[in-house]
Amino acid sequence: MTPEFRPMTSADSDIRVEAITRNLEEHSLPLSEQEAKSLTGFHPQRGDFGFVAICGPECRKNADDDTEEGVAGVAWVTYSRDNSLPDVVTSVSPKHQGQGVGTALIDKVLTTARENNLPGLILPVYENHPARRVYARMGFESRAGAEDMVIHLRKPLHRVAVYCGSAKGARGDYVDAAQDLGRELAERGIExxxxxGNVGLMGALGTSIIEAGGTATGVMPQQLVDKEMAHPDLTTLEIVDTMAERKTRMEDLADGFIVLPGGIGTLEELFQVFTGQQLDHHQSPIAFLNVSGFYDPLVKCLYRMGEEGFIQDKYLKSLIVADSVADLFAQLENWRAPGPKWADAVS
Incomplete structure (x- = not known):
């Protein structure tokens, strides 16, 4: 039996308090009272969402319940705790347990989390609680030394587009970073x-990933190929007619975007994918490899645009600004999509 759902709202505070209280009494939440209380907070503007399962006529009949339609169970995702991933809290009314309400709620939450491109969810639950078997069948995994379970939702990066200069720049750090990134991509199996190009940071990047045994696809207009600027050892070289086609093709091939130091062309590519993210052409991560603080002035400018009302805060927060290759991939692990610019707000 599948219950009916309605979206959770900030006004459902009594329902959340009741759910948390029930879970504490049943020893399913390994949390202090203060931590449990924090989970009752619900702020859609920071990404919280949830669902209330409503007990309809069929549900009431199975539960031997002659009362009016009411709450059969709830599940919500909240960023109230300072975790790398958000928490998911679920609770089912005692009268409606064993009817698949809890499973249906978790399925609903997982579907929405995937649609929102969340990296994963944490489910607080004691180590010996019998519900762990159910959660395990749904894809949640136990974590060593932790009284919770976790599910990782986002597919690993398969192919990233890297934008960078066709010159080496004034600092050796830039070349070093390009080479480090190429080797790390090869090590992680990311194309x-x-x-x-075979010159500047592009050349250093392409050579490093190929020498490390990785896969590299170049996209270059015929005009530049004719000038013998193409890297000779790439896995694949796609030739297009124009620079505009090159940008579009790179975007189509990639599921993530990394920006190394570069010039006007690099900025053009960056802002095209940044605009595309806001227009929901893609919901993929955009990351600055901010070598030696190269992009500090630009990042400061972007935040000034936000302060003046020209860029929504969620897009600024979604930009990854990393000082090293290791930092970049650590932030990618926990990145979540900001959503389209004109998406309907959740009440």
Missing amino acids: LVYGG
């Missing part, structure tokens, strides 16, 4: 998509 590279880039401009296909």
Whole structure:
């Protein structure tokens, strides 16, 4: 039996308090009272969402319940605790347990979390609680030394587009970073998509990933190929007619975007994918590899645009600004999509 659902709202505070209280009494939440209380907070503007399962006529009949339609169970996702991933809290009314309400709620939450491109969810539950078997069948995994379970939802990055300069720049750090990134992509089995050049940071990047045994696809206009600027050792070289086609093709191939130091062309590519993220052409991560603080002035400018009302805060927060390759991939692990610019607000 599948219950009816309605979206949870900030006004459902009594329902959340009741659910948390029930879970504490049943020893399913390994939390202090203060932590449990924090989970009752619900702020859609920070990404919280949830669902209330409503007990309809069929549900009431199975539960031997002659009362009016009421709450059969709830589940919600909240960023109230300072975790790398958000918490998911679920609770089912005693009268409606064993009817699949809890499973249906978790399914609903997981579907929405995937649609929102969340990296994963944490489910607080004691180690010996019998519900762990149910959660395990749904994809949640136990964590060593932790009284909770976790599920990782986002597919690993398969192919990233890297934008960078066709010159080496004034600092050796820039070349070092390009080479480090190429080797790390090869080590992680992530394919590279880039401009296909054999000069500057592009050349250092392409050579490093190929020498490390990785896969690199270059996309280059015929005009530049004719000037012998294409890297000779790439896995694949796609030739297009124009620079505009090059940008579009790189975006189509990639499921993430990394920006190394570069010039006007690099900025053009960056802002095209940043705009595309806001227009929901893609919901993929955008990351600055901010070598030696190269992008500090630009990041400051972007935040000034936000302060003046021209960029929504959620897009600024979604930008990854990393000082090193290791930092970049650590932040990618926990990145979540900001959503489209004109998405309907959840009440």
